[in-house]
Amino acid sequence: MPASPNLSRRLAKLTSILDVAKAMSAERDLDLLLPLILYEASKVVESDRCSLFILDREREELWSKVAQGSKNEIRLPMGSGIAGQVAHTGAVINIPDAYADKRFNSTFDVSSGYRTHTILCVPMRDANGDVTGVIQALNKRGGLVFDAEDEELLLALGAQAAGAIENALLHEEINRLFEGFVSASVVAIEARDPSTAGHSGRVADLTVSLAQALEHHTTGPYAHVRFSAVELQELRYASLLHDFGKVGVRENVLVKAEKLYPHELDNLRARFQLARKDLQLQSSRRRLSAVEVRGLSALPAIHQEEDARLATELAQLDEVMGFLLTCNKPTVLAQGNFERLLELGKLTFTDAHDHGQPLLLPAEIQSLSITRGTLSPEERREIESHVDHTYRFLSQIPWTRALRRVPEIAYAHHEKLDGTGYPRAIPDTTIPVQSRMMSICDIYDALTASDRPYKKAVPHTLALDILKKEAGSGQLDPGLFTIFVEAEIPRRALKKQSPA
């Protein structure tokens, strides 16, 4: 039995809409989805061109990225023009002769040189029946007018398109969400520690720039390492958030500039003041006792002897204080100083209540004996724990599959290739290349940044020398360091600051 040609054509078109619906629902990039919808819409109603407007309910506006023939985003108030009316009323508008219809606005024709004859404008509705946008077809081919079947088909396609557009908008929303989360976290890091404000951003710029520079390397161990756009995004997020865990480290530890904390040094100085006063008091008391024994006539001699003795004792005390101040600096402890500190631990003085007290406390000896830098092992562990905090924080976030390595990349940014890094001291084979790049950029920025009150900024070339030494000793990746230098990553990534 032969099929009715009319029914067959409709069946074919509806079937093709189902196929198009499948293709649309898989396209997650709005910038690719919208042209696809327009192409299919033009095909199904045999029009010369189509436009699509999405309804922004909050602002009561229609917006379009792709009115065919235009590239810029257009925004129309709801209710205005033919598209605005369709969005407002939800009713189809089918105009057989544009220039005979007073609803038609010829401005666009005038500016573009296009000549509009026929217009079919239909709402896109979601399944709740709510209008979510408008599709507008211009100029039915063959000089025909749009008919009821075109209306039906464009409405059907619009309903499918509505779902696909929502899906794509959701994907855009997810991307915006991650962007938003990441910038919120950067706000938090910088509120926590304004002295490193900008560090996260610069490390991200440097690391992404280094990753991009690998593109141009066709030889060596990184000849085949390439990063896709989403991998660069993953790397950027990991870099922006690598120090997030510092919110969990006490700030006095974070910015410790000398071996004793300022209040500890205050206490030490105050004790020396008291000891100084005590020497004066002891000297005065000795004079009185000597007068009792040797008589008043000996007083000038007693004063002379005691003045000399007191001067010597005070000079000794000042020398000890000077020595302690030297030990307090964050330089490497000189040989023999530890032994002298232990010896000084035996000194005592008499306090204001006439009790004997040690001049130097065991805790102070311990701090001043730190052989390198300013941190005790406990403090170093606390600083190092920021990486664990970062990892715990980032692991709470349900990254998409494409971004799932963000926590892992950030976790390894203080690991060293020779296994001496922290917090896990993992071997080189398990340190991701992303983390190796971040290490170089993190150290470079920490050295050259001028924003840390407890550290002087190091010039660009000296920073490279320090990095070179670390690369040479097997801590940093020498191949990546070479690319960092040769591609002039700092100059390229940190244009605003133009390191010398």
Place this chain on the structure above:
Amino acid sequence: MPASPNLSRRLAKLTSILDVAKAMSAERDLDLLLPLILYEASKVVESDRCSLFILDREREELWSKVAQGSKNEIRLPMGSGIAGQVAHTGAVINIPDAYADKRFNSTFDVSSGYRTHTILCVPMRDANGDVTGVIQALNKRGGLVFDAEDEELLLALGAQAAGAIENALLHEEINRLFEGFVSASVVAIEARDPSTAGHSGRVADLTVSLAQALEHHTTGPYAHVRFSAVELQELRYASLLHDFGKVGVRENVLVKAEKLYPHELDNLRARFQLARKDLQLQSSRRRLSAVEVRGLSALPAIHQEEDARLATELAQLDEVMGFLLTCNKPTVLAQGNFERLLELGKLTFTDAHDHGQPLLLPAEIQSLSITRGTLSPEERREIESHVDHTYRFLSQIPWTRALRRVPEIAYAHHEKLDGTGYPRAIPDTTIPVQSRMMSICDIYDALTASDRPYKKAVPHTLALDILKKEAGSGQLDPGLFTIFVEAEIPRRALKKQSPA
């Protein structure tokens, strides 16, 4: 011309699939979407029941929330069973007689008492052609077998369902993202200030519980205030994150327990020790001078006089120190104390280098003169700035429309109805009811929590008295406070801790 009945039926079914596709694409809740798909699938192929499995590529498993006739999530390894095979090969399986087919596993029939005769199992594919799941129809109605048209229709429906399911999974993902980000932020808050660990969670439990309690109020100003599920979620997020901005407040200010910081008190005490020693030194020197004038024979009398004088002077010094320690407590400054502090500011002593020095520094007088609590105006502003930080942080996050008030609700949690709150001191009409509820719960928990080192926990009943006073004086919302008490929100929300 009469239509071919065969074509008409297919047209009708395809049209209905388009309608169903629209309905499916609008359903964002997977728990509602899946039954809808199964219902429509059974209808379109005229089967007794259907099941649907979604492919988890990462784990190479199929999972199902709604195999018809079962409520639990089922997981199958890919490749296993008929559904697993269809997922693996992508080919349709159509079985006219289950018990005659060795691929059929009758375990489920045996356990459920169901009798499977015919099976149609088709893949769901996205537009890239990738299998994303499987739909399985059992027992074609009327004792028939599934035919080629059923295969075509179920495949078409499956393709539409695939898009809708992806959409719903995206919505789930967005919700999981918010959940994840909020818990990551709570991890950060608590890493920052372990002493308030748990506070955010308890305030969230209390506030949501209070919001739910409004349900039962049919009279009074809150008779018609109701919160939907998503509004409760918005409230929970705002409560969990209300203190996030504390990451931006220096921790010594955050936990300041007395008017002087510990190191400031140390400095003050050290100065008094030095002054004490100085009194002793002055006394000793006076004795020597007196001997010079009055002769050695007067020494016992001189000692007696000087001992008495020194004892008096030391007692005066100790009394001053005692007074300063009293002023240092976070109680209200007693009348006259400010004047005495100013007077004491004139006292001097001689330091270890024989320079005259003030015994009490202007900055110390200023701190000790704080009339209420322990914070200077600058410190109070710094503490109060945590709300601004919270708002800035939360405003970075692109909340969905349904959650868009999270920043605004958290922003107002320290505002008072009488306009004396912070940071904006806004009037009552502009304070959201959510923030009013959060205020009550925040203060209640701050009072009763036993985890703050600088504050003692207050018993439940005393906390209610304090809140009652604040409600009575027009700071807290009295209607909400009444509900807080009558509905026994703390008992209900904080079951684990069961306040007395």
